[in-house]
Amino acid sequence: MLGAAPGWPVVLVDGPVLLRPYRRSDAAAWSEVRRANQAWLGPWESSPPGPWADLNSPAAYRYVHRDQRRSARRGESMPFAVCLNGQLVGHLNLGNIVRRAFCSAYVGYWVDSRVAGKGVIPTALALAVDHAFGPGGLHRVEVNIRPENKPSRRVVEKLGFREEAYHPRYMHIDGAWRDHIGYALTSEEVATDGGLLARWHRLRAATG
Numbered sequence: 001m002l003g004a005a006p007g008w009p010v011v012l013v014d015g016p017v018l019l020r021p022y023r024r025s026d027a028a029a030w031s032e033v034r035r036a037n038q039a040w041l042g043p044w045e046s047s048p049p050g051p052w053a054d055l056n057s058p059a060a061y062r063y064v065h066r067d068q069r070r071s072a073r074r075g076e077s078m079p080f081a082v083c084l085n086g087q088l089v090g091h092l093n094l095g096n097i098v099r100r101a102f103c104s105a106y107v108g109y110w111v112d113s114r115v116a117g118k119g120v121i122p123t124a125l126a127l128a129v130d131h132a133f134g135p136g137g138l139h140r141v142e143v144n145i146r147p148e149n150k151p152s153r154r155v156v157e158k159l160g161f162r163e164e165a166y167h168p169r170y171m172h173i174d175g176a177w178r179d180h181i182g183y184a185l186t187s188e189e190v191a192t193d194g195g196l197l198a199r200w201h202r203l204r205a206a207t208g
């Protein structure tokens, strides 16, 4: 049923970083950024077989968008387009949302290599986690990262995610079953800081 998912749809903003639901009109921008980042994203993503250019074409976006909308309507995910100064530059998904006694989600994200290193994804992740723990009604978020992915591990470590697990051969990515490190946060762990965004702002102010 439309509108039945807690906390969805929503737009979240912090300075030049904005998270919003995808639109049908994002096809060209999504395809451009995905196609420009094949080498950057390929080692870290699970993807169906087929040429990258085809899987990430404006026509393919129709199916990606349809699946995202369907899953979000069912309350199973919150798929955000990540924008920087109004441009679509990345993606963040609160996925595998399970409610009842879990109230938990997995997070996945990426950003255009042309704007990497500017804190876009930590900002997006902090916004999304605060939203998940507030209007989203969730209690726990989890991020699973390949040990080799130092930039992504930096993101969660800066934000104070707890390293809590090692998952051997966890996901099929880039042609093989890859180990992952499990990081997580529960709402209690950020409540005393006034939320994750407030924690991130304080950290940025302290480190310049």
Ligand SMILES: CC(C)(COP(=O)(O)OP(=O)(O)OC[C@H]1O[C@@H](n2cnc3c(N)ncnc32)[C@H](O)[C@@H]1OP(=O)(O)O)[C@@H](O)C(=O)NCCC(=O)NCCS
Binding pocket: 040, 041, 044, 109, 110, 111, 112, 113, 115, 116, 117, 118, 119, 120, 121, 122, 144, 145, 146, 149, 150, 151, 152, 153, 154, 155, 158
């Ligand atoms: C992981 C990723 C989302 C980080 O996003 P971001 O917005 O660049 O995050 P940050 O600005 O906080 O940078 C994170 C770290 O990347 C490294 N970094 C900085 N500039 C970089 C650049 N131009 N290129 C590569 N890495 C860079 C730094 O180590 C940085 O940490 P630090 O500066 O705090 O020490 C991004 O690197 C990415 O999209 N990678 C490819 C896809 C991916 O790995 N997705 C996650 C799968 S778990």
